[in-house]
Amino acid sequence: MAMDGKPEATERRELDVPRLVMRVRRLGDLSQRDLAGLVGISQPQIARIERSLRELDVRTLERVLDLAGLRLAVIDGDGNEVSPVSDNVILDHAGRRMPAHLDVRVPTDRPRRLLTDTRYDRPEPNSWYHHRDQRDLRRRELGLTAHTDQPTRADAEREYRRRLERRPHQATPGRSARVELEECGCPAACWGTKGCDDACTCRCGG
Structure with a gap:
């Protein structure tokens, strides 16, 4: 005492x-x-x-x-x-949570090794994560810890918007270059797809 x-x-x-x-x-x-x-x-x-x-x-x-x-x-x-962890974390395509002990990356934060490995025979993942050895290496590089929470869907949306704002005059993959930034209301799930996600209400790339 x-x-x-x-x-x-x-x-x-x-x-x-x-x-x-x-x-x-x-x-x-x-x-x-x-x-x-x-x-x-x-x-x-x-x-x-x-x-x-x-x-x-x-x-x-x-x-x-x-x-x-x-x-x-x-x-x-x-x-x-x-x-407790957020109840709004990013889920996989089956609606399941990602492994709680691993560090999840938002959809737009694509791992380097996958930049040239695009697969068109399956849906774009909702997120990315590494197994323990790669996770620990990345934690050391970025100063992350187990106290750093997995991103939420709102985090993914903000990152998607931030990346769009960094290149406002470029066409987003799978969309028409005629679409103005301020007109787009797509969620992060639409990023990198050939058109809008099923749940998207914007439909600018549909």
């Missing part, structure tokens, strides 16, 4: 659910029966939870804590709150 009474960064504390439930009842002036009615379980179950005879699932614990204006948080060793 530190001199100021706060736990040291390396101190590991288990979540004391029974006493947290009691804290909620104390802050909210709730009896066991009151709390049971609010969260939809019986009073004997609340009693068993407070006596460590019954476990409480995380979702129900969050509901209990919310009654007193409290919330669960994941904290790292330095006391900083850790947020």
Whole structure:
């Protein structure tokens, strides 16, 4: 324990659910029966939870804590709150997430080795990623870490727009050179394709 009474960064504390439930009842002036009615379980179950005879699932614990204006948080060793990964990350063509431990690149950030290896017999990938050895090499080159999140679809859209703005007078692959930049409303999925993606509402290259 530190001199100021706060736990040291390396101190590991288990979540004391029974006493947290009691804290909620104390802050909210709730009896066991009151709390049971609010969260939809019986009073004997609340009693068993407070006596460590019954476990409480995380979702129900969050509901209990919310009654007193409290919330669960994941904290790292330095006391900083850790947020979950975004639910808007880039997906593959089957709607699956990319491997969580790998570093994903947006569609326009095409790996060098693929610049001359265009495949016309399959859809353009929604993103790119490397396996661990190449991933670690790229992390060292670019200063990336495991704390650098995978890009979201919004990130891919911004990168697509940024690249278009860097060459506003050039035709985008698969599109007519007559299309003005300000008229295009295509999502990143249209980049590099022979026309617009099925979900595109712009249809400038359709």
